[in-house]
Amino acid sequence: MTAPAAPLVAAEDAPVLALLRDGVPHTRAQLIELSGLSRSTLGLRLDSLLASGLVGPAGGGVSSGGRPPAYLAFRADARxxxxxxxxxxxxxxxxxxxxxxxxxxxxxxxxxxxxxxxxxxxxxxxxxxxxxxxxxxxxxxxxxxxxxxxxxxxxxxxxxxxxxxxxxxxxxxxxxxxxxxxxxxxxxxxxxxxxxGEHATVHPGVDDLFFVKVATGIGAGIISGGRLQRGAQGTAGDLGHVRVPFSSRTPAHGAADADLEALASGPALAGALAAAGIPATSTSDVAALARAGDPAAIDAVRQAGRDLGEVVATCVNVLNPSVVVIGGGLVLAGEHLVAGVREVVYGQSTPLATRYLTITESRSGETxxxxxxxxxxxxxxxxxx
Amino acid sequence: MTAPAAPLVAAEDAPVLALLRDGVPHTRAQLIELSGLSRSTLGLRLDSLLASGLVGPAGGGVSSGGRPPAYLAFRADARxxxxxxxxxxxxxxxxxxxxxxxxxxxxxxxxxxxxxxxxxxxxxxxxxxxxxxxxxxxxxxxxxxxxxxxxxxxxxxxxxxxxxxxxxxxxxxxxxxxxxxxxxxxxxxxxxxxxxGEHATVHPGVDDLFFVKVATGIGAGIISGGRLQRGAQGTAGDLGHVRVPFSSRTPAHGAADADLEALASGPALAGALAAAGIPATSTSDVAALARAGDPAAIDAVRQAGRDLGEVVATCVNVLNPSVVVIGGGLVLAGEHLVAGVREVVYGQSTPLATRYLTITESRSGETxxxxxxxxxxxxxxxxxx
The missing domain is CATH 3.30.420.40 (ATPase, nucleotide binding domain)
Structure with missing residues (x-):
């Protein structure tokens, strides 16, 4: 057991720091109003935060006289x-x-x-x-x-x-x-x-977000109530081995009732294309073929989106997120993957769960x-x- | 918009109250150690809690002299x-x-x-x-x-x-x-x-619990990270309209790929039994027949458990709970419902998600x-x- 060492900030100082972490400098008077703390308690919290270096005078200027600086700001570059x-x-x-x-x-x-x-x-x-x-x-x-x-x-x-x-x-x-x-x-x-990362940088105000990555494997990250939920053993979001109901599959797309990863992962699609004589061995091969307009690759990616959609539809009913984000290497195939997901989810999930639901591609990219x-x-x- | 009125306790006093809500009286010295607060800050918090009546001398006795009472306790009967x-x-x-x-x-x-x-x-x-x-x-x-x-x-x-x-x-x-x-x-x-209720009274130490109610309808309540998760519009846990993969259904049990509620709710089972000439119109009829040993009712309840298990297996992979609780009127049918759920979940979910998983009947009953x-x-x- 490796103990994660102590936080940089004391628990009692964290709420004041949180007010300053919005990026906008504040005066003490503003912080008193926002925090509901007394002047003396706020003073103690700020003394501690100033001493830690996490908070400083706005603009980085040094106070010239004995008076406290007018505006205080979070110093994200402190560490x-x-x-x-x-x-x-x-x-x-x-x-x-x-x-x-x-x-x-x-x-x-x-x-x-x-x-x-x-x-x-x-x-x-x-x-x-x-x-x-x-x-x-x-x-x-x-x-x-x-x-x-x-x-x-x-x-x-x-x-x-x-x-x-x-x-x-x-x-x-x-x-x-x-x-x-x-x-x-x-x-x-x-x-x-x-x-x-997607939650913090693209959807900071969203409390319920469901992120699905489709690449070599298929998995999900779940934000519920504003927090990442890892489950009891840290395996929450394991979509790869979920069974796919076969409602949207036609005989042309192969046998029904398989694990999601066997149907919709990059290697599964590459294998199916290779079996049809189209050279593909990886997620990026499949994405490149679809981007280049190969009809079989486009068809395979679209169907992978539908198969993924069957499982996402269940997750939407169960979790009621407001945003579903699709990421991973297969989204580089273009809009076909997300289009397949949308087709099934909007068709199957309950109106109450989809009325305010956004299904979108990841925007956070390689970083x-x-x-x-x-x-x-x-x-x-x-x-x- | 009806504003839920103010809490009984100020946000800054709540952590001290939480320490006392474990039911064990504590001294001020113990509370200082447990809370990490200074003596003076703890004193302010306790003054406020004593004034509210939520905290009092342990045993309800009144302090006889000028000294503060030795032990303090939460007064659950204050309101x-x-x-x-x-x-x-x-x-x-x-x-x-x-x-x-x-x-x-x-x-x-x-x-x-x-x-x-x-x-x-x-x-x-x-x-x-x-x-x-x-x-x-x-x-x-x-x-x-x-x-x-x-x-x-x-x-x-x-x-x-x-x-x-x-x-x-x-x-x-x-x-x-x-x-x-x-x-x-x-x-x-x-x-x-x-x-x-089940979380608070039966599994208070569990952070990730999945409660399924099977009666006229089928729905779930989700505890993740120790908190009830309602989703973006409050519809999280809507299992009734989730599609059921047909892996465990045989032709004898009807068409595949239906909504869960159409397969496994009390009225669905009652309807199927009635069509076979067995008088049943409600969840409680089905439960009574199964309890009395009717083979068709037992078979129907067991299959309802398997159908429910198909959906619970997906939820177990997605949420990774440590406890799944099955409640609602159909559990009065006996062990058949939960047995069907266990059969499918332990067969289908990933080992990492089921190794420490308990699937059990609700114990909280009518209250x-x-x-x-x-x-x-x-x-x-x-x-x-």
């Missing part, structure tokens, strides 16, 4: 966060500020099956290079967030039976990173982090994973409890 | 809550304390289609009788919680398009009750309240609804935000 997003074939390491904004990043192709030691060594080296280039000493690093392409026991940061990550099962990721950096390290699966990893740390460090 | 549980055919009104414990209750058969005026008048009259019998003046009433058998916009307490509640669509339930009692009134659908209604008020009144 930095290391964000590591590891996919099956690609890795991204970023340095962010305490608002989760990316300051710089480094990426490379990799094979997650190389195992944890070489990959985490690359990531920690990359982080050292980013810190050096930004002229930030290691003591400025407030924490590290890591996303991996498989299930993780979130409380310990240890991958558990990850199907596409041989060598990572039971590996203590936080302990390895903490040999190099003595900071809190949190680990989660990549889909949860994509959901966190969605590191943004989510940084947001996970921001929440841990600045929103204790 | 009372009115809990109203309205079903399709049955109503229960209870008086509870601030811990959600039932002090007294009154119940009757009713037809929800009589409409809101006669039914809410009965409920408010029953509440007046319970208050009088308990010798509690109306000013002791801290709030009223109401459960209804249909979708409710929780923020306003107004039923929205409830299919089995003609006359209730758009009716302002809180406004009607507040003509009689000037207290906060919160309304929710009955399944959410059953989930809240589950009023208990849940009271817990909803307790959380609103004593856990602000």
């Amino acid at each position: 930095v966060i290391g964000a590591i997003d590891l996919g099956a074939t690609h890795g991204v390491v970023a340095l962010t500020d305490l608002a989760g904004r990316i300051l710089s990043l480094e990426s490379r192709e990799l094979d997650i099956a190389e195992g944890p030691l070489p990959i985490l060594d690359w990531a920690t080296d990359a982080l050292a290079r980013l810190l050096a280039a930004a002229r930030r000493p290691a003591r400025d690093l407030a924490g590290i967030g890591v996303g991996v392409p498989g299930p993780v026991e979130h409380s310990t940061g240890i991958p558990t039976n990850p199907p596409i990550m041989p060598g990572w099962d039971g590996f203590d990721v936080p302990a390895r990173l903490r040999e190099r950096y003595r900071v809190p390290v949190l680990v989660d699966n990549d889909v949860n982090l994509l959901a966190l 969605g994973g590191v943004t989510g990893a940084a947001i996970m740390l921001v929440q841990h460090l600045l929103e204790p409890r | 009372v809550i009115g809990a109203i549980d309205l079903g399709a055919t049955h109503g229960v009104v209870a008086l509870t304390d601030l811990a959600g414990r039932i002090l007294s209750l009154e119940s009757r058969e009713l037809d929800i289609a009589e409409g809101p005026l006669p039914i809410l008048d009965w409920a408010t009259d029953a509440l007046a009788r319970l208050l009088a019998a308990a010798r509690r003046p109306a000013r002791d009433l801290a709030g009223i919680g109401v459960g209804v058998p249909g979708p409710v916009e929780h923020s306003t307490g107004i039923p929205t398009n409830p299919p089995i509640m003609p006359g209730w669509d758009g009716f302002d339930v809180p406004a009607r009750l507040r003509e009689r009692y000037r207290v906060p009134v919160l309304v929710d659908n009955d399944v959410n309240l059953l989930a809240l 589950g609804g009023v208990t849940g209604a009271a817990i909803m008020l307790v959380q609103h009144l004593l856990e602000p935000r």
Whole structure:
């Protein structure tokens, strides 16, 4: 058990900090009104926040006399966060500020099956290079967030039976990173982090968001009541092995009643196309073929959208989100995937659940994973409890 | 818009009250240690809580000298809550304390289609009788919680398009009750309240619980991350119209790919039995036949369990609960319903999601609804935000 170290802010100071984290400088009088705290209690909270460096005079100016500065602001640059997003074939390491904004990043192709030691060594080296280039000493690093392409026991940061990550099962990721950096390290699966990142950057006011990633595997990240929900063992959102009802499948599209991943994942579509004599071996091959206008690829992606839609329709009835976001490599095929999802969900879910429902493509792109990893740390460090 | 009135406790006092609500009296020194507050801040919080009457000397004794009492305790009897549980055919009104414990209750058969005026008048009259019998003046009433058998916009307490509640669509339930009692009134659908009640009374330590009610309709209440999740429009848990994959259905059990409610609700089973010449018109008829050993009824209930299991299996993969509770009138058929659910869920869900999963019958019985209604008020009144 690797204990995530203490937050940067005391629980009793966090509500005042939260008021300043909206990015707008405030006066003490405004903070008293917004917080409902007495002048003396607010003064104690601000003393503590000013001492931590998380809050300072707005504009960064130094107070010239003995009077307190008129406007106070959150200093997102007080510390930095290391964000590591590891996919099956690609890795991204970023340095962010305490608002989760990316300051710089480094990426490379990799094979997650190389195992944890070489990959985490690359990531920690990359982080050292980013810190050096930004002229930030290691003591400025407030924490590290890591996303991996498989299930993780979130409380310990240890991958558990990850199907596409041989060598990572039971590996203590936080302990390895903490040999190099003595900071809190949190680990989660990549889909949860994509959901966190998309929520924070694109849909910050939405309390109920359902993010589905379709690539080598299929999984979902669930925001309910404004919080990421990981479930009892951290496996919430495991859509890959959900059975698909066959209402929308025709005989031309193969046998009914299979697992979603066997029908709609990138490799499943590539396999079906290859069997029909069209060269495709990966999600990106399928996406490229569909983008280029190949009719069989377009048809396959559209049907994958419908199959996904069957499962999303159930999730919409169960979770009643206001936004469903479709992400992952297969969305690069164009609008066909989301169109298939919409076709089935609007046809099947109850009117009350779909009246105000938006189904849309992910907008966070290749940096969605590191943004989510940084947001996970921001929440841990600045929103204790 | 009926504004739910202010909580009984200020937000800044709630954490100290929460420490005392575990039922164990504490000294000031213990509370300082548990809360991490300074002696002076804790003193301010306790002054406020003592003044409110929510906290008092343990055992109810009065301090004899000038010294503060040695032990302090939560006084769950400081105020009372009115809990109203309205079903399709049955109503229960209870008086509870601030811990959600039932002090007294009154119940009757009713037809929800009589409409809101006669039914809410009965409920408010029953509440007046319970208050009088308990010798509690109306000013002791801290709030009223109401459960209804249909979708409710929780923020306003107004039923929205409830299919089995003609006359209730758009009716302002809180406004009607507040003509009689000037207290906060919160309304929710009955399944959410059953989930809240079962969680609070039977599984208080569980963060992720999925409660399914099978009776005239089929619906679920979802506890994720320790909180009831209502979704964006308050319709989360709508299982009735989810499509059922047909893997476990045989031709003997009818056509595949229908809505869950058309396959597994009490009326659906009664209809199928009646078509086979067995007299049954309601959920309770089906349950009675199965309890009496009728083979066709047992077979129908077992298959309803499997059909429900198909949908629960998906929900288990998506939500990763540690406890699934099956409630509603059809569980009175005996173990057949839950056995069918278990058969499919353990066969289909991923090992990681089912390794620590318990699937069990509801234990809260006929008072589950009023208990849940009271817990909803307790959380609103004593856990602000």
